[in-house]
Amino acid sequence: MKKTLTLVAAALLAACTQSPTGRSQLLLNNEGQVDQMGIQSFDELKKKEKIDTDPKTNRYVQCVAGAITHVLPGEQQGNWEVVVFDSKEVNAFALPGKKIGVYTGLLKVADSPDQLAAVLGHEVGHVLAHHSNERLTQNQLTTGALVLAEVALGVSDTKNRDLYMAAIGLGATVGVLLPYSRKQESEADAIGLKLMAQAGFDPSQAVTLWHNMEKSNSGAPPELLSTHPSAGTRIQRLEKALPSVLPLYRAAPSHPSCKL
Template sequence: MKKSLIALLALTTVVAACSTSPTGRKQLLFHSSSQLDAMGTSSFEQMKKEQTISTDKKVNAFVQCVTDYITPNVNSKVHKGEWEVVVFDSNQINAFALPGGKIGVYTGILNVTENAGQLAAIIGHEVGHVIAQHSNERLSSSQLSQAALVVAGTTMAAKDVDNKTLLLAGLGLGLQYGVLMPYGRAHETEADIIGQELMAVSGFDPKESVKLWQNMAKQGGAAPPEFFSTHPSNQTRINGLNKHLSKTNPMYAQSNVKPNCVKPAIPKSK
């Protein structure tokens, strides 16, 4: 069992050492881009079958307009060809991007974004997850965590360790709050940074990303303490985005792109 654990740790070290995120963070990536693209495409097709798609031409045109300014600035290594954009008719305050060039926007989030710049912050953030291969990293880290629990359980059983169930439960909590959740918060922060840079070079004022999260904070609702959450607090995000403006304001000033996407009135979903 020790040999299995050593082999697992050795594999982790090799993979992590060979993979680096766009911000220079070491990553754990077990899957190929083609595998993730296939998963993303399959998931997106299933969502289109199960969820209501908006038929509002003005709303769709607005979301497509913003996306058309953002995606040309994404490296073709991330996705070759057109990005598919679908607006889902739902009051959910949400959006997402998937490997394989798929973007979903819920009409609910359009009631929070006041203008094209704030929607660009959302789309830039979601595409940032794809650029940084966060889906791959989360899947890989989850698989490694499960493998570690299996190895630990087998080792304890072989040694007849007392309170094995309690110890495994504690190990599971440790992985959840010590590894997987911080991974999630690191991903969100990284996507914020990548998204702000992406919107700036695409001609959208990066200060709108700060205003966006100020608007998000006003939505209310009880939020768990940051330690117990996969997402940073709104204020943490605002502070981080404000700090990064020192880099993105000059990028925006140097951009020759002048987006012309006008937000229409957003009807309430049924």
């Protein structure tokens, strides 16, 4: 028993890492396997949702997404699949495995390239910070389903397939929703603000975006009852962070001209 506990402690220690903002994380799953889960979730969603094929809309979204992914570090750059879904839903997402989805309803609220960049920077921030892996780890530890000797996420045959797929971030796909925590959402906001500035998008428009979001979502639950920070809290934090990222925006080698 003592030997087992020692092995468990060693495994947990080895899995400790830091997010891009310096926050301590525990990641117990192989990133390659998490990427495969994201790819499979995305493929499933494309079969279920209506895909928007309008060339103008797709060029616009690809332009903004391409600028964001171009400034990502190392192997995260390039080759991201971007799909526009024809839906009134005001939403977008990014998944491990280099996948981005944008719902056309979002384009009515994020009504400029800079505002869309704020959303996509935030969503890609979740991927950069390995939030899906972190959430999987937290769920495994909470449910007691973790076997440290062999953390195998073979999505096609795992007993908890739906639970694991939901943890990637596509709750609507499998009927189970495990949303990101407020801490992860705030971290993705910080990462996204930096990414959009580096990509040449005006970071001050992230504040405008959330004012728009606040107007379009008057029925949102109180912050304490939600996993997402309230729009007001987000606006305050973004305004406070602006002075640190405006120099990145001014120093950006280009400022994308994406038009819808």
